[in-house]
Amino acid sequence: MKKNLRFVFCLLLLLAACGSQPDLKPGSPINLASFTENSVTVTLSLELDSAGQAWLAATFTPDDPEGHVYSKDIPRDGVDGLGRPTLLELAPGSRMQAAGPLAESVPATETDLEGLLVYPAGAVTLRLPVSLPPGNGWIEESISVTYMACGSGSCWPPVIGKIVLVRVPGADAILKP
Numbered sequence: 813m814k815k816n817l818r819f820v821f822c823l824l825l826l827l828a829a830c831g832s833q834p835d836l837k838p839g840s841p842i843n844l845a846s847f848t849e850n851s852v853t854v855t856l857s858l859e860l861d862s863a864g865q866a867w868l869a870a871t872f873t874p875d876d877p878e879g880h881v882y883s884k885d886i887p888r889d890g891v892d893g894l895g896r897p898t899l900l901e902l903a904p905g906s907r908m909q910a911a912g913p914l915a916e917s918v919p920a921t922e923t924d925l926e927g928l929l930v931y932p933a934g935a936v937t938l939r940l941p942v943s944l945p946p947g948n949g950w951i952e953e954s955i956s957v958t959y960m961a962c963g964s965g966s967c968w969p970p971v972i973g974k975i976v977l978v979r980v981p982g983a984d985a986i987l988k989p
Contacts, residue, residue: 841869844955844978850968851875852961858980859939865911866986868942870900872959873935879963881936883920883929888958891928896960896970898931900938903954903975907945915939933963947982954978 841857848854852874859867872881882895890896902908917937920929945951955978960970 842981844980845976847976848875849971849974850961851879851963852881852959852968852971854957854959854976856955856957856976856978860986866942866944867939868900868902868908868955869937869939870955870957871935871937872898872961874933874961874963876961876963878933879961880930880933881959881961883931884914884916884938885920886927886929890960891925894925895928895930895962896958896972898936898938898960899956899958900940901956901958902940902942903956906953906955907951908953908980909943910940911943912941915941930962944980944983944986946984948984949982950979950985951982952977953980 839862841859844856844858846853846855852872855871855873857869857871859869861867874880881898882890884897884899886895886897888897900914902910915938916931917939918931920931922929955976956973957976958970958972958974961968
């Protein structure tokens with residue numbers, strides 16, 4: 813009897829440890845990944861809005877309280893070589909599909925150099941509406957991020973097209989409102 817109880821207990825522990833991924837529900841984002849590189853912490857998440865639209869989100873937070881990142885709307889090579897755009901993109905071969913344009917949490921402002929747009933100091937979140945891949949399982953995906961930060965009189969090298977591996981739910985695995 814004790815052996816049976818130990819077996820059941822061990823089985824329950826194993827099942828709990830291997831538990832399923834969290835459900836995606838409106839107002840409850842799923843954290844996908846986070847990393848810090850070149851003085852910016854990037855946090856990737858998946859969100860579901862009240863209309864049932866899935867959004868891939870990336871929050872870019874400079875380590876320097878006076879630090880900023882550049883607008884998503886500047887050229888990939890910057891303006892006269894200055895700055896790099898802040899971008900959140902699906903990597904080639906992604907099974908997710910973009911379902912609209914990239915949105916920003918705060919508007920960018922122009923600097924003294926025409927066309928060089930920056931976000932205010934602090935965190936900025938970019939959101940990309942996406943169609944999740946079909947199915948009810950979890951799928952490995954590759955997300956690409958690009959950014960460059962400056963603050964307190966210095967700039968850090970740009971991060972260009974960094975691939976971040978994440979796991980996302982299939983479209984049938986999320987709870988629609």
